[in-house]
């Protein structure tokens with residue numbers, strides 16, 4: 001089988017490679033740089049995304065390098081607490097919010113590559129041309145062409161693959177310039193362990209702890225200000241007291257909301273920032289890319305196993321992922337407006353239902369999957385992967401259901417479900433799960 005060529009060895013590309021290789025699909029990962037990018041970027045993933053890291057074999061390692069996020073705290077311009085939306089650090093499976101430093105996650109994922117000989121990673125490779133069945137790239141002084149069974153563009157916001165398939169970015173009408181500062185402090189700041197949002201219209205700001213003595217600050221820039229010229233010490237002073245900080249990185253970012261006009265051309269697919277970009281206000285940027293990888297990997301593996309016989313399954317990638325990511329981007333924009341618009345807009349958070357919205361940790365159901373209330377939702381089966389296997393499965397509680405062909409039949413007993421939470425969720429239904437644990441059908445007995 002020709003390899004799936006993955007352009008970009010960031011967390012999305014590497015996760016896609018791992019998920020494919022675990023299903024027996026050879027992968028060639030082409031990365032423009034020779035070294036891993038050493039500086040912080042993404043800082044948060046939710047519990048659904050940790051399940052994806054689990055599927056890729058790195059959840060145990062991730063829990064060691066991350067810390068549970070305690071929720072969201074809104075502060076006024078003088079840093080007085082306006083509201084706290086607190087998460088319980090121990091959810092039913094993984095913590096609902098997980099704070100981390102991206103280079104730590106990338107090291108974990110790169111180490112996982114070493115377990116999977118079906119993956120080859122080539123650094124220093126600049127992709128020149130992409131088709132459904134080949135990729136041409138420059139390495140050192142020479143050009144190479146490799147045959148591909150599919151191509152995944154995981155090459156970030158300025159994606160070459162996106163350009164190659166003629167997709168553009170559709171603007172969801174959000175652009176703000178922010179200064180992002182990462183620092184390591186000489187001592188712990190003893191800050192509350194969630195995300196702090198300063199609801200100051202003049203200088204909206206975000207602050208959070210990422211690891212031991214490691215912190216992230218973000219400050220919205222005013223028109224005409226540049227991150228390079230803005231003195232950072234007065235901005236950090238209220239958070240630091242007399243503790244000194246070593247700044248690891250300061251950068252200007254334009255937070256944008258964009259979705260690619262198409263995510264696929266033939267057997268070339270876009271994933272992660274190549275397909276969508278979101279403002280960071282609900283911490284879903286990297287998670288969206290990892291959800292892409294998880295959604296596509298099992299479908300592509302099934303298609304390759306059946307020699308191209310799963311055209312509809314491949315079509316469902318964009319059909320499912322695009323509305324999901326748009327919904328999350330819209331939520332990020334609304335949350336951002338409420339959090340950065342000053343005291344008055346900040347008071348929106350006192351309205352009934354807003355607390356539940358701020359703390360909601362399940363993402364919207366995938367559209368167009370089966371029918372019924374549970375269809376398209378992620379089943380709460382954390383930890384059951386060894387029982388469910390890597391294919392389709394059927395969960396049942398009564399008599400063994402018939403007519404499910406090669407699906408794995410799993411009787412949900414006390415042993416599998418000691419707290420009864422899974423059976424409460426199932427109600428009196430028999431539940432058909434896809435390989436990615438999304439509910440395809442939930443049938444009343």
Ligand SMILES: O=C(O)CCc1cccc(O)c1
Pocket residue numbers: 043044069070071072087097194195206280281282283358
């Ligand atoms: O959902 C949470 O508890 C935190 C979400 C979050 C993460 C990172 C940045 C941010 O502004 C919000």
